[in-house]
Amino acid sequence: MHTWRMAGRRRNRGGTNQQQAPRGRRGASSRALREPAAFAKSTGYESEVPHEKLTIAQAKRGTPAHRPVRVYADGIFDLFHSGHARALMQAKNVFPNTHLIVGVCSDELTHKFKGYTVMTEDERYEALRHCRYVDEVVRDAPWTLSTEFLTKHKIDFVAHDDIPYTSAGSEDVYKHIKAAGMFVATQRTEGISTSDLITRIVRDYDIYVRRNLQRGYTARELNVGFINEKKYRLQNQVDKMKETVRTVEEKSKHFVYRVEEKSQDLIHKWEEKSREFIGNFLELFGPDGAWHAIQEHSGRMLQALSPYSSPRGSPSSSPTRMRSGSPDSSSASSRTSPSSTLPPASPSTRRH
Numbered sequence: 001m002h003t004w005r006m007a008g009r010r011r012n013r014g015g016t017n018q019q020q021a022p023r024g025r026r027g028a029s030s031r032a033l034r035e036p037a038a039f040a041k042s043t044g045y046e047s048e049v050p051h052e053k054l055t056i057a058q059a060k061r062g063t064p065a066h067r068p069v070r071v072y073a074d075g076i077f078d079l080f081h082s083g084h085a086r087a088l089m090q091a092k093n094v095f096p097n098t099h100l101i102v103g104v105c106s107d108e109l110t111h112k113f114k115g116y117t118v119m120t121e122d123e124r125y126e127a128l129r130h131c132r133y134v135d136e137v138v139r140d141a142p143w144t145l146s147t148e149f150l151t152k153h154k155i156d157f158v159a160h161d162d163i164p165y166t167s168a169g170s171e172d173v174y175k176h177i178k179a180a181g182m183f184v185a186t187q188r189t190e191g192i193s194t195s196d197l198i199t200r201i202v203r204d205y206d207i208y209v210r211r212n213l214q215r216g217y218t219a220r221e222l223n224v225g226f227i228n229e230k231k232y233r234l235q236n237q238v239d240k241m242k243e244t245v246r247t248v249e250e251k252s253k254h255f256v257y258r259v260e261e262k263s264q265d266l267i268h269k270w271e272e273k274s275r276e277f278i279g280n281f282l283e284l285f286g287p288d289g290a291w292h293a294i295q296e297h298s299g300r301m302l303q304a305l306s307p308y309s310s311p312r313g314s315p316s317s318s319p320t321r322m323r324s325g326s327p328d329s330s331s332a333s334s335r336t337s338p339s340s341t342l343p344p345a346s347p348s349t350r351r352h
Helices: 023-032 056-061 082-092 107-113 121-129 147-152 175-179 194-203 205-214 226-285 290-305 319-324 327-336
Strands: 069-075 098-104 136-139 157-161 183-186
Touching: 069 082, 082 098, 082 157, 082 183, 098 121, 121 136, 194 205, 205 226
Parallel strands: 069 098, 069 157, 098 136, 157 183
Antiparallel strands: none
């Protein structure tokens, strides 16, 4: 089904070039990218070609396209994460032409031998079906692999990390698989596991409860009592108030910054305008300014337009004197003056 990923590659290990997958298999693989992986049949794997046993050396050299190496990997796969995907990627790429079968244990078996799960078995099945490395999913996989199960699904090899897996009263549930030469090891991804994720949730329980209350979940759905619900909702309100205060503070800081920036700009412009005003003032009203030049020029114009005034007592400066001193005026006055015709008054007629 998905074997084109490795069979379609040219590999040069040991100087051997592998033949590319036929065109038909590339078409099947492209369909697989648009569809989830298939569920294994309850009756097991059925093939028209006899399923011959392979050794690891044969599988590593490469097999024909119609005979992929059937590798099985099992697990719980709760809260499917990158550590799971990396392990399946390694299992898919352990051989050039691999058909990866993934077994997923049911809720009943998991709760019995390992513990309670976050996701249901159906959710875990679907998560595996949508992983691109997976070709086939076995539902309700057994906890310990039997010969009958391996034969039923025509499994060539089992992939798992090499750390002994102690469970169900066994020191290593894969011990018999390793003894039969059917085990291929994968590497665990450090720093991520389902237990780690659950630990984070338990550690920050209050935060996640408050988060889900905010998102509309009821206290009953979260299994939270009345008092705790009120406490969480109050904490949510306090957090909202804190966030509002922080937002106002940030906006206030931005506003103050803008005011300071504008103030500095205004002060700078005012200083420039002040210097320009003072310079213009001095240029106009200074000792050598235009205003004094205008005043001086205006004075000269006024002197030029006003009549010349002579000193007092000068005969030539008084028109009246000039008229009285003329011959015509003296004769006129002598003709018209009454005193010139009357006789002089006698002494007796004078007042004392």
